[in-house]
Amino acid sequence: MSDPRPEVPSPLPFVDLAAQFRGMEDELMEAMREVCQSAAFIRGPAVETFERAFAEAHGGGHAVGLASGTDALALAVRVLDIGAGDEVVTVPNTWISTAFAVSYAGAKPVFVDIDPATGQMDAAKLEAVLTPKTKAVIPVHLFGHPAPMDAIMAICEPRGIAVIEDVAQAPLARLNGQTVGTFGALSCFSFYPSKNLGAYGDGGLVFTGDAALAERVRRLAFYGQEAAHHHVEIGFNSRLDTLQAAILLKKLPHLEDWNLRRREAAGQYDQALVKLSPHVVPLARAPGADPVFHLYVVKAARRDELLAHLRANGVLAQVHYPGVVHLQECYSHLGYRAGDFPEAEAAAGQILSLPIFPEITDAQITETARLIADFYGMACP
Template identity: 40%
Template sequence: MNRVPFFSLQKVHHDAQRELENAFKRVFESSYYVLGHEVSAFEAEFAQFCNVRHAIGVGNGLDALTLILKGLGVEPGDEVIVPAHTFIASWLAVDQAGAKLVPVEVDPSTFNIDPEAVRARIGTRTKAILAVHLYGRPAPIDELLAIAEPHGVAVIEDAAQAHGAVNRGRRTGGLGLAAAFSFYPTKNLGALGDGGAVTTNDDELARRVRMLRNYGSEQKYVHEISGTNSRLDELQAAFLRVKLAAVDGQNATRRDIATRYAQGLRDCPNLTLPAPVEDGDEHVYHLYVVRSPEREALRAKLESRGISTLVHYPIPCFSQDCYRGAAFSESFDLSKRLADEVLSLPMWPGMSDDMVDQVISAVREACA
């Protein structure tokens, strides 16, 4: 029995090996490794990809979120609304900016932040709403903007899992005031190490984020604000330039795999598949996440059949030890259920047809 890994970069990198090697050679021979031509070129290319004026390369996705919040002037006493069901980086960025977390429940069909839950919690201290495009599905940005704008509140995209996703005909990255991307190797656009970016159409915010990532400086040894060191390096930028050219095609492959899963698994008992996308939207299926009330039994059966799976995410942010002393106003029953029931099936653009068929067959057998 051939195993199907949860994820593999082997084929993706093999197909691009020559271009990646040439990118390495180009940077190596340039003897310029920080904030040079490769970063500037990638920033311009990624800004064009997202249809925005500015892209600023930073150290990772968490830094991207944090620098946006700090660039907006978020400070202690301010509140930031976040989804209860998300990866913890969405919450940690608020902590690092010094603001108060205001978690709200998610939509039961999309798992993205619920606009009505946001409406119930927005207030005079709310500085920003963090809209996570979870698993690659665009969040309901227009609904969130309609709630936020009368209050003067910024809507920020956490697009770490949504490179190239489309909401009502518009790319993620340019839907809110700013967006944060991660280039962790397993992302739809992944580096060969860590990396991240901020995208925005706001000229002043872009200027402040550029300063913040580089010790608060625009001019060498002149520091206007208190910044940090969070710079996308030249080598990762060069690799990302190679891989950016393939993202749209790889996202289309992910959607094809998702369609095959949906067709092959639609009648499995006790298995809830991802909800269909809205007209004008494009899901990029960073993850293909199903729900089962018997998740652990299903996962064990799939493992015995050679199918690797993961859980995104098994412990909710509000249940993590680092938030043990926090007092949240809700119990988040839905997010707790999701933590107990969600299961991610193998999904990557190098999957063969036989692998997809093997996953479908194994899931059907396990659910029978």
């Protein structure tokens, strides 16, 4: 008797970058060929063209390409003249680069717990951690879902506290119609290959509506030079190289469509998993939020066992992230203890990221849901 289940290639990768490349191989290869033929590998024309196009995609402003998302965060903190004795607030469930950017400047990372429903910063708890030393807040649009920016801005703006948005996972996500990355003084992007808009290596960018801040970022990123061989401050070497810019320039026009496909895939997961509650519950979407689903995250009972089951059956799910920043050894000097941020700590033991990417098929989503249902001894809807 034939198996009625759909055929699904195995393993199912967490993200299929090769499939994306096949879909636009000719234009990507041509873009890379042009850079190689010109030999303008550093500060070539594609960099400025990409920066301009990226800024236009965010309604205008200033974009500065950098070597990584980590550098983007670090330079954004520095151009606000944050340093020793200052505090910067962020969430403990982010990738550690967000906190490192604060530490690189000599300032102190301070954490605020998350909303357990969405996994985003809990704005209702933000005021309690602000002090006279607080110079900035870094909301993280984690998983591709907007942080509660309206509430955060309402708290920070009257106090003169700068807001730096970490948009690494959420390019072109929106909140109440406004694109994330356009709320704060500066916003930081990552073009790590698996991101919604990914390069073929590391890359990052700072976006701002403030021309002076943009120029300061650009200067710091290029050895602190105001002009050739004229170094007005101690700078860094952090440039988006021309090959990466050329690749990103070809990909950028597809980003809205890729995000739309991610939303469609997330909706398919929602339907496929709806009857598996309370064993598996997708993170909620906040009112007014239009996520871009860099990750499709669920809370799962017996998470580690389920993860092992999926991976044993060829579904390469992951966890983002299994640890919280305030309990990392490198931050033991801050004095935080287990239990200080109970929602973030609980989520770290429950969350599971299922494969999602624009090219994922209905059959792959259906098979992933079936494997989850099988694990819990339930029928897949």
